[in-house]
Amino acid sequence: MRRAIGVALSVFLVACTSDDDGSTTTSEPMVSSSPTTSTSVPSAEDAPVLLVWTSGGLPPTLPDQVAALQGVGGTTVVHGDLLDLVASADAEGQPVDAAPPGMRIPLDALAIDPATYPPFALEGDRAALAALQPGQALLGETSARLRRVDAGGVLDLANGARLTVAGVVADESIGAAEVVVATSGAAAVGIDTPRFVLVEHEGDRAAVEAALRPLLAGQPVRFRGAGETPFLRHADLVLPQALVKERFGEFAYQPGTDRFLAVDPAYEAANIATAPVPILGTVTCHRDVIPALAGALTELEQSGLAALVDPAGYQGCYIASIIPGSGGVSRHSWGIAIDVNFLPNPSGLPSYADPRLEEVMERWGFVAGSRVLGTDPGHFEYVRPPQSS
Numbered sequence: 001m002r003r004a005i006g007v008a009l010s011v012f013l014v015a016c017t018s019d020d021d022g023s024t025t026t027s028e029p030m031v032s033s034s035p036t037t038s039t040s041v042p043s044a045e046d047a048p049v050l051l052v053w054t055s056g057g058l059p060p061t062l063p064d065q066v067a068a069l070q071g072v073g074g075t076t077v078v079h080g081d082l083l084d085l086v087a088s089a090d091a092e093g094q095p096v097d098a099a100p101p102g103m104r105i106p107l108d109a110l111a112i113d114p115a116t117y118p119p120f121a122l123e124g125d126r127a128a129l130a131a132l133q134p135g136q137a138l139l140g141e142t143s144a145r146l147r148r149v150d151a152g153g154v155l156d157l158a159n160g161a162r163l164t165v166a167g168v169v170a171d172e173s174i175g176a177a178e179v180v181v182a183t184s185g186a187a188a189v190g191i192d193t194p195r196f197v198l199v200e201h202e203g204d205r206a207a208v209e210a211a212l213r214p215l216l217a218g219q220p221v222r223f224r225g226a227g228e229t230p231f232l233r234h235a236d237l238v239l240p241q242a243l244v245k246e247r248f249g250e251f252a253y254q255p256g257t258d259r260f261l262a263v264d265p266a267y268e269a270a271n272i273a274t275a276p277v278p279i280l281g282t283v284t285c286h287r288d289v290i291p292a293l294a295g296a297l298t299e300l301e302q303s304g305l306a307a308l309v310d311p312a313g314y315q316g317c318y319i320a321s322i323i324p325g326s327g328g329v330s331r332h333s334w335g336i337a338i339d340v341n342f343l344p345n346p347s348g349l350p351s352y353a354d355p356r357l358e359e360v361m362e363r364w365g366f367v368a369g370s371r372v373l374g375t376d377p378g379h380f381e382y383v384r385p386p387q388s389s
Contacts, residue, residue, distance in 0.1 A: 047073055048205065049120060051224040052212060053196035053234040055372075056325045065215045066197055071208055073200040076116035079186055080195040080234065082327055083107040083179060084158035091152025100264060103252035104158045106329045107143075108241035110177040110195070110233075111186035120198045121173035128167045129174075134185025137163040142242040143178035144168040146250060155179070161189040175233030176240035193327070195234040237367055238331065238381050248286055248334045253320065261320040261333060272318050272335050279309050285317035286335035292386050293317075293338060296364035300357070308341075308357040315339035315378065337381040338366070353377035363387045 052066065063077045084104035088097040099105050118126035128138060137155060139147060147153070153165040163181065174180045181189060201208045209223050222236070229236045239247075251267035273287035278297040285293060300306050318335035322328070331337040341353070358368040364386040369379030 047200045049226050050199045051232040054219045054221050058194040069211050071203045076198050079111040079191050081191040081193050083109040086158050087156040089154050099252040103254045105252050107178045109179040111181050111183045111191040113183050125169040125173040132182045136166040138180045139168050140171040176231045178242045259322040263320045280314050289336050289382050292364045308354050313341040315342040331381050339378050342378040
């Protein structure tokens with residue numbers, strides 16, 4: 001039996017990263033975790049599991065090269081892309097969701113190999129993952145609550161594909177994805193980007209990491225072990241989309257020009273607000289994030305650090321858009337990310353963020369974009385309740 005890939009999470013409660021690509025260093029999980037009852041406790045003979053991922057997808061030759069390394073046992077490649085839901089129905093055929101005409105609901109989706117992935121999941125979910133067939137989907141527990149469908153339900157996608165829900169599995173078993181399909185049918189529904197590899201290894205982890213780095217041809221890479229992050233998946237520094245939706249709501253959107261989106265006006269009316277805050281003046285964000293942002297800026301102002309934020313470099317908070325390079329929905333689309341000091345800190349280029357600014361922002365619940373692969377030091381993304389009162 002091998003080690004399960006996730007750690008159990010407590011309920012995410014909010015009082016009021018860059019769209020993450022992660023960093024190469026190990027850091028504490030950004031969502032509080034606590035033990036819960038589970039029948040899939042790892043046994044003494046479990047081998048360590050290592051997550052390997054890069055920004056924008058894996059090199060095509062990497063999976064085979066990883067499998068051939070000394071000290072590496074089982075491996076599995078996980079693909080991931082955005083799926084667009086237009087309608088859903090329950091097992092009796094009754095409509096559940098229907099996006100407004102011309103719009104679609106974004107779903108964070110992964111594709112797994114039913115032959116190699118199950119040993120990396122919680123023991124109780126392995127049979128369901130191994131039985132997954134083309135045309136079927138498994139939902140994570142959070143996604144099932146959002147979708148309000150269970151086994152036998154159907155998901156109709158914008159590209160004309162239809163998925164039948166085969167069951168529901170723990171978020172920890174599938175990296176908190178909303179939808180999981182089998183790789184053999186993934187291309188037909190629109191999933192074709194290899195996002196990460198899970199590796200069972202023996203011996204020294206540092207030696208395995210050292211052997212892996214040359215295979216990535218200089219690309220920034222993140223390595224994670226079980227328990228080091230709430231969910232073993234790509235972009236693990238920020239909240240998975242399912243948890244973002246559960247806390248901040250779900251919207252339908254219409255693709256626009258370039259990478260920008262038109263969000264359902266009903267979502268905007270219910271969740272997006274414009275308010276004054278210190279230093280920056282007026283901002284437009286998710287109404288539940290504005291108190292945390294105002295708290296952080298107030299602390300900077302009262303601590304004599306207001307000069308660390310240049311109002312002229314403010315690039316916005318609520319900006320409905322797709323993440324460049326990854327194709328995922330930007331957390332700006334929920335109004336829970338903010339870009340400041342952007343003029344000296346363009347995304348993807350060597351740049352600088354004052355650690356005092358990052359410390360204050362992270363205390364108020366925002367992860368700093370300087371910690372992500374590719375770096376985005378002007379970006380701060382809400383991930384947890386503030387630690388300051």
